Amino acid sequence: MVDSPDAKREQDQRFEKEALPWMDDVYRFARSMTHDEADADDLVQETYLRAYRAWHTFEPGSDCRRWLFTICRNVFLRTREREARQVDTGGDDAVLETMAAVREASPFAMSDAEAIFSRLDLVPAIRGALDELPAVFRAAVVLVDVEGQSYDEAAAVLGVPIGTVRSRLFRGRRILQHSLLEYARDSGIIGAAKRGKPQEEASDGL
Amino acid sequence: MDCEQVVRELWDYLDGELTEERMNEVRAHLKACRGCFPHFDFERAFLEALAKSKAEHTAPDDLRKKVVAKLRKAGLA
Numbered sequence: 001m002v003d004s005p006d007a008k009r010e011q012d013q014r015f016e017k018e019a020l021p022w023m024d025d026v027y028r029f030a031r032s033m034t035h036d037e038a039d040a041d042d043l044v045q046e047t048y049l050r051a052y053r054a055w056h057t058f059e060p061g062s063d064c065r066r067w068l069f070t071i072c073r074n075v076f077l078r079t080r081e082r083e084a085r086q087v088d089t090g091g092d093d094a095v096l097e098t099m100a101a102v103r104e105a106s107p108f109a110m111s112d113a114e115a116i117f118s119r120l121d122l123v124p125a126i127r128g129a130l131d132e133l134p135a136v137f138r139a140a141v142v143l144v145d146v147e148g149q150s151y152d153e154a155a156a157v158l159g160v161p162i163g164t165v166r167s168r169l170f171r172g173r174r175i176l177q178h179s180l181l182e183y184a185r186d187s188g189i190i191g192a193a194k195r196g197k198p199q200e201e202a203s204d205g206l
Numbered sequence: 207m208d209c210e211q212v213v214r215e216l217w218d219y220l221d222g223e224l225t226e227e228r229m230n231e232v233r234a235h236l237k238a239c240r241g242c243f244p245h246f247d248f249e250r251a252f253l254e255a256l257a258k259s260k261a262e263h264t265a266p267d268d269l270r271k272k273v274v275a276k277l278r279k280a281g282l283a
Contacts, residue, residue, distance in 0.1 A: 008283065009283050016282070020270075020273075022264045023273065024263075024264040026265075028263050031263075041266070041269055044265065045269075048276070048279065049276055049280055052280055052281075069236045090241065117252075117254075117255055122255045122258070123259060126255060126259040127262075127263065131257075141256070144221065145253060145256040146259060146260045147260070148257070150222075150223070151221070151223055164260060166218075169217075170217055173217070177252060180252075188222075206237055206246070
């Protein structure tokens with residue numbers, strides 16, 4: 001705890017400097033769990049309030065963003081305990097789920113990815129597809145694919161084993177791909193894209 | 207490494223979650239395999255698109271004000 005006014009001022013300045021800049025990231029993560037802008041708004045406020053009160057427990061030099069994600073997740077779970085229990089009893093066998101996801105062919109696999117991704121208006125497509133994802137998958141996808149967390153870091157934030165993160169992530173990605181495929185069809189992009197790609201040009205960026 | 211193994215580990219590869227040895231094996235296979243490269247190409251584009259969506263989705267301005275106001279009320283100097 002903070003003893004003197006000077007020490008408190010210093011702690012507060014450190015909080016403003018280290019914790020507040022992550023608000024966009026915390027908001028995206030909150031939004032991925034609540035599925036609702038107003039609820040995300042409340043969750044972010046509560047997250048920062050709890051983070052401020054617990055700031056003396058934050059280890060200087062450690063990952064502040066991950067610390068905030070963890071608080072955000074915990075606040076969400078506490079306020080939605082019943083829903084969280086339902087979510088966690090989904091019986092997701094991490095290994096089987098992961099295998100199922102990777103074995104399922106990508107809906108776009110044989111299409112020209114570059115053509116599809118350059119023609120699709122991706123921002124609304126991805127936002128819409130993310131919104132439709134079930135919450136457990138969405139949290140994993142947002143942490144890893146949007147926020148750039150490793151599987152290990154995402155597992156720590158979500159409080160689940162790494163295999164569960166992996167299975168939820170892979171499942172979530174496949175569902176997203178199917179949603180994007182539908183969006184591309186609705187937009188008239190599928191069918192117009194070129195198919196196939198010469199192998200000679202296809203070995204860069206590995 | 208055969209194609210099935212590579213496709214199975216493609217996302218781990220793209221996420222940089224494999225051991226260095228395994229990363230090299232997948233990379234070598236993709237370089238040589240006509241069938242697997244389109245899978246890789248698509249998945250890479252898909253993940254890049256997802257990562258890019260981050261910049262378009264930020265916290266509303268009034269949320270920052272609300273958070274700071276709440277923190278000041280809680281004692282933030």
